[in-house]
Amino acid sequence: MTSPSIETSAAIDTSPSITDTRGRPATRAGWFRLAAERIAVVAAAIAVWELAARTVIDPFWISSPSLVGVRLWQLAVSGDLLWHAQATVWQALLGSALGLVCGVAIGALLARYSRVAAAVDPILMGLYSLPRIALAPLFIIWFGIGLLSKVMMVFSFVVFIFLLNTMQGLRAVDPDLVDLMRSMRATPAFIARRVQLPSILPWLVTAARISVGLALIGSVLGELLGANRGLGWYVEHASGRLDTTGVFAGLVALMVIAVALNTLVDLAERWLVPARP
Amino acid sequence: MDQSVRSDETGAATGSAAGRRGPAARPRVVLEGVGKEFPSSGGHGLTVLDDIDLVIEDREFLSIVGPSGCGKSTLLRLISGLMPPSRGRVLVDGAVVTGPPPDVGFMFQRDTLMPWATVAQNIGLGLELNGTPKGAHEARIAELLDLLGLAKFRDFLPAALSGGMRQRVALGRLLAYAPALYLMDEPFGALDAMTKMAMGRELLRIWSRYDKSVVFVTHDIEEAVGLSDRVVVMAAHPGRIVSEYVIDLPRPRDFRAVRLLPEFRALCETIWRDIGVE
Structure with missing residues (x-):
């Protein structure tokens, strides 16, 4: 879809606004x-x-930017930084992808069958509100301490966000627009592709934005409970040795990753959701 | 996409204008004893339409006027197959309506454009859905944009347009779909008086050029009389037809000048009286 937003807004709104x-x-x-x-x-x-x-x-408690900088440099040179960051990001991405697919699918089904949605609402809200950290021991029993338990931990955070946003987004679709398409004998698949999908895209972008933070929480949480790799494991390991510089180095790396992922979501939004009123 | 439907219409001269002009042309729409009830909290259904009999001829411009709540919008939805009647039956082009029939286009009071699609893409939707080959889209869209005075706005999003322009885009989408029957539910109801006048004039011009049947729902009696061959007056609670007037004002009509004719005034007065406003 070509985006004429720039010419359009320039033609219509000539006020010297600083931000869009x-x-x-x-x-x-x-x-x-x-x-x-x-x-x-x-x-x-x-x-x-x-x-x-x-x-x-005393830097013993709060380390210092120069110490953290040096440590990050050493970790980067030795390849340890990449080794740990890769694990954390990979778990977050896998879990998010799974959460997106399942969340959108279940959300679409629940939006379609409102009686089912009403029936499962309490259990859905119960699961959604459950502190995920309380699930961690169970996840370790079920999925072990390898990749799977971390991915599932991320999934347990992210799936609800996509599920609820998809459901709300589909319910907010303009019913007259759907009726108009139906009156022109559009197939349900055509309506899904041309009305429902574009309508929920802004909702999915919002879900992705919320998910970035949650996915990192899930990934690190999984690592804290049992792992031999990952930034969460590195932070845990450093704190066990009272190495605050190591702890802060891990935290800074996580922050940078979070900012980078958020920027990716921003780019995706610009690409997927051209300027809207 | 609708060859089969067109072919059973006249037998010979399949789908051609000449065929449809023939004296044997069957009515576009037939409503037989149609009633519609909606479930209501009281247990008894709310009767929105009661025992409606109505025939809409080929190439006829029919308006339906009446107070709000008389079921005129529901009537259009029944014809379009968007909802089933509770009683009676609806036939479009001789076939009982069970779902949206082919060759029928709808236009709502709200423009119902895709907010994420440009003017050209919104109009193009009509072409996509009537099976126009992709190669012909560009030329047809350009033609319609010219016809509706929207050429400069082809790549605008609906949000950047005024209400009148958005409604013109919706009309463009309907024309692109090119149905044989236009169902128009107060299409100019949300527009200001000046835009409404311009749109009415445009619709008359387009209708006389394309030669289609129109069912036009409105609460504006002058608009109905100015546009139509026939005006059906409805009353509410339950929704029913109370009277019907053949408008034999000369054609082609000027949507504004026709209002100066004494016959026009007399017809409007009679209809006002039927509705119960003296």
Whole structure:
């Protein structure tokens, strides 16, 4: 689908707005300014941390940006960083993919059969609200301490997000638009592809955005409970040796991964959901 | 896609305009003792339509007027096969309606455009669904955009258009689908008076050019009389037909100038009286 959004909005809305409807900068200059501001905030946080570690708080407790930087560099050079990050990201992606497929499928079925949806609602909400960490011991019994238990832990977080968003998204589809298509003898498959799928895309992007954080939680949680690899395992291992620099190095790596994954979702959104009112 | 349906229509001269103009042309739509009830909280169903008999001829422009709640929109949905009648039967082109029949197009009061698709893509939907070969889409879309004065907006999204323009896109989609019967449910109901006048004029121009049957639901009596060959007046609770007027004002008509004729005024007055507003 070609996106005429740029010409359109330029033709219609000529007001000198700094950001577009999604809060992104509308001009190149605005974009540079925002980037500079973001870098400044990160730099300030690092400076405060470094200063605190050098003056008031012993680095034993909070390490310091320079120590963490050196450690990350060493881990990167030795290949350990990639080794651990790969495991964590891979588990998160596999679990998310499984959660997306199952969540969308079940959500679509429940949207279609509203009586079933009403009947299973309490159990669904119960499972959704269950603290997933309480499931961890069970998952280890069921799926062992290998890849599968981590993937399933991620899945248990992510599947509900896609399920609920798909269900809500499909219920919000304009019924008149569906009737119009039906009156022109469109097949259910055609309506699914041309009305329902585009209608729920923004809902799925939202679900993906929520899932990024949850998938990392699931992946790290799985590693904390039993693993020999992964950033969660590395953090756990470092804290066992009172190595706060190691702990912070793991946490920083996780943060960077989370930001990167969020950026991917942003790009996917721009590609999948062209400008909307 | 609808060759089979067209071919049983006249026997010879399959699908051609000449064939449909023949004196033996059968009515486009027949409603026989049609009733519709919706379930209501009181246990008894709410009767929305009661015992409707109505015949819509080929190439006829028929309007249905009546107060809100008289079931005029429901009537269109029954003809379009979007919902089944509770009693009686509906025939379109001689076949009992059990689902959306071929060759019937619908236009709602709301434009019901795909918000994520451009003007051209929204109009193109009609071509996709009537089986027009892909190669012919581009030319037909351009033709319709010209006809409706939308050429400059072909790549706009609906959100960037005014209500009147969006409704013109919806009309373009209907014309692209090219059904033999147009079902129009207050298509100009949400538009301002000036846009409404322009759209009415456009519809008359297009109808006289394409030669199709139209069932036009409205609560605007002047609009109904100005457009139609025949006006059916309905009343509510339960929805029923109370009277019917043949509008023999001259054609081609100017949608605005026709309002100055004394016959026009007299017809409108009579219909107002039927509805119970003096």
